[in-house]
Amino acid sequence: MKDGANYARRIKSFASRLSRLFKEPPPREPRPVIEELLYAILARETSDERAARALEALYQNTVDLNELRVTTPREIVRMMGEDLPEVAAKAEEIGAVLRDVVRRQGRLDLSSLKDRGLREAREYLETLQGVSPFAAAWVFSRSLGGHAIAVDENMVRFLRAERLVPEKAELADVQALLERNVSASISLRFQAALRQRALQRQRSGGKGGRAGPRHSSSPSPSHRSAKAGTSRGSASGRAARARSTNRQASGKARSRTGSAARASSSGRRRP
Structure with missing residues (x-):
C-alpha cells in the first residue's frame, strides 16, 4: 500500500481514540459457533438490533437449522424482511453455508473449530461456501478468540471518508491494515465502535466524503450588509x-x- 507508514500511524491514533470513547454494550450470552456464523452473515452492513431480529425470525419460522438448510432463499427473505440490507444475498449465503457445513462436518455443528489451531480454524471459516471475509473474521474473533477485525463495505467507505485509508483501497487491503495496526487488546471494541460510526454516517446520508466550505456566486447577507454599509x-x-x-x-x-x-x-x- 502506497504511503503505508503514514496510514498506519493514522489508524493507530484513530483506533486508540475511538476505543476510549466507545461505550460497550452489556455482554450477551455466547452463541454456538454455527449460530454466531449465521448472525455474522446477517450483521454485515446493518445494526446489531436488525441482525438479531432477522436471526430470531429464522428461529421462529423453522423447526431447526436442518429445516433452514433446505428452505428456499425466497422464503428466507420473506422470514427476515425485505428491509434487511442485502437480504437476497444473505439468504443465499445462509443456505450455502449450512449445506457446506453438513458436507464437511456431517452435521450442523462447528464447535470442533475450538479444538483446532487458530490458523487452521480461520482458514476453515474463510473457505466455507457462502462465508464473506466479514463473517469469517467476526466468528474467528468472537467465538474462537483469534485476532481479526470484521470489515464490511460500509466501514470501508467511512474510513475512506476520514482519509484513514487510501481512496481506492479494497476491502481485503483495509482489513489487513487494521489487523496489523490495531492491537488485539482493543480490537473487538474498536471493531464495534467503527461499525457503529459507519452506520451513523450512513443513516445521516453521508456520501463518503468530507464536507467542504460552501461557495456561492452571490454575496452572503452579512457581506451584502457590510457592503451596503461601506457604500453608505x-x-x-x-x-x-x-x-x-x-x-x-x-x-x-x-x-x-x-x-x-x-x-x-x-x-x-x-x-
Missing part, C-alpha cells in the same frame, strides 16, 4: 467633503467681497 459610508464621506468645499468657497467669496468693498470705500475718501 462612502456616500456620506463624499457629501461631507462637498459641504466642506462649499463652505471654503463661500468663505473665500465673502473675503473677496469684503476686500473689494473696503477698497471702494477708501477710494471714495481720497480727494
